[in-house]
Amino acid sequence: MAATETLTAERILEATEEVLRRYGPAKATVVDVARALGVSHGSVYRHFRTKAALREAVTERWLERNVTELRPYAEGPGPAAERLTGWLEHLFALKRQKAGGDPELMATFQVLIGENSAVVDRHVEHLVAQIAAVLADGVRDGVFAAGDHGVTATARAVFDATDRFHDPAHAADWAAPGIEDDFRAVVSLVTRGLRA
Amino acid sequence: MAATETLTAERILEATEEVLRRYGPAKATVVDVARALGVSHGSVYRHFRTKAALREAVTERWLERNVTELRPYAEGPGPAAERLTGWLEHLFALKRQKAGGDPELMATFQVLIGENSAVVDRHVEHLVAQIAAVLADGVRDGVFAAGDHGVTATARAVFDATDRFHDPAHAADWAAPGIEDDFRAVVSLVTRGLRA
DNA sequence: GGAATGACAAATATTGAAATCTGTCATCGG
DNA sequence: CCGATGACAGATTTCAATATTTGTCATTCC
Structure with a gap:
């Protein structure tokens, strides 16, 4: 047709x-x-050479949308501390919304994620780079301390520390009551740890 | 026989x-x-009334061993800051050792974990209580700040922030090179965030 | 000429009949 | 008397035959 x-x-x-x-x-x-x-x-x-390559391309496209959605926080104006919490909150909200709004689609997505860890790794690099950009601004403005092992390592630590709130492996937890409080407590702990 | x-x-x-x-x-x-x-x-x-109850009891026993292994850090003497890092390092080492030493057994364990989330939730409560005990000592000694929402909420935040290094869902990552550095970066970020 | 097709072999998935397992309970044996 | 047994019904799993899908490629069509 x-x-x-x-x-x-x-x-x-x-x-x-x-x-x-x-x-x-x-x-x-x-x-x-x-x-x-x-x-x-x-x-x-x-x-597409194989079915696997086709699925990989879909996964890549899917993940790419997240990076685009978060770009304003990474690049946008405003104080670094607020941009960081905004970035983390927006990422969590995005994920929660997808997981809660259509659990089956989320399950599908999780399968694709599992099949394409190389794509996911590259995507994580992008996200960590976005955090690193915010941290660098914060260090420049004197609100964040440069971590012991450089801004990128610290950015990765921020990403890892909030893992429970963005990794699809934990999607089932995101509907639990109190998850919001848990999230805020971790963000609070992390931002305290970043302060100059 | x-x-x-x-x-x-x-x-x-x-x-x-x-x-x-x-x-x-x-x-x-x-x-x-x-x-x-x-x-x-x-x-x-x-x-045992059912096969499920039998598996649940096995899961409980299995998890209980972790709590026992970590008790020295929770109760033992010494500065709270060192006990906390010791506790976190020991937990990570325990998990890594099990996952690396016998991946099949770990996979089995992961299935049981998935079947018995109620047991796991109770176990997490115990672990968080151990962290909270260390934090309380630290607050008393003036090395840790009492978190914005109480010691238990902060303890949970510490547990959540290090999730990637103790949750069996991430076991596959624990063999990756650089995981040690990632772990240290998160622990460093978290302990900074706890400082008075 | 270059994109699209569909027949084809090998790999993978589905299906349903047969085998095994779960959970119950009347009976056994110490 | 009280724990252990094994036959049993219904639920679940296995296995092998059957059907579908993947990926290739010689041929067709514009």
């Missing part, structure tokens, strides 16, 4: 996301994706 | 642990446990 438009990697990725959303990671097949696009599955293989 | 000894809950738990170790969580059956003890499976049901 959509055979009029040319088949691009982008269109295949959109269809794949839709198929994953509808059937889940276990049942979504390349044939399903091709059917959704009204083409033969052979055509999909022209754009 | 061991039919001479009386059948106790304790002996059943030992046999169950052995069976779990040998066959893994998916294959370990109540019949296997009974066979290992040389009794009928009906006898096992005299001591």
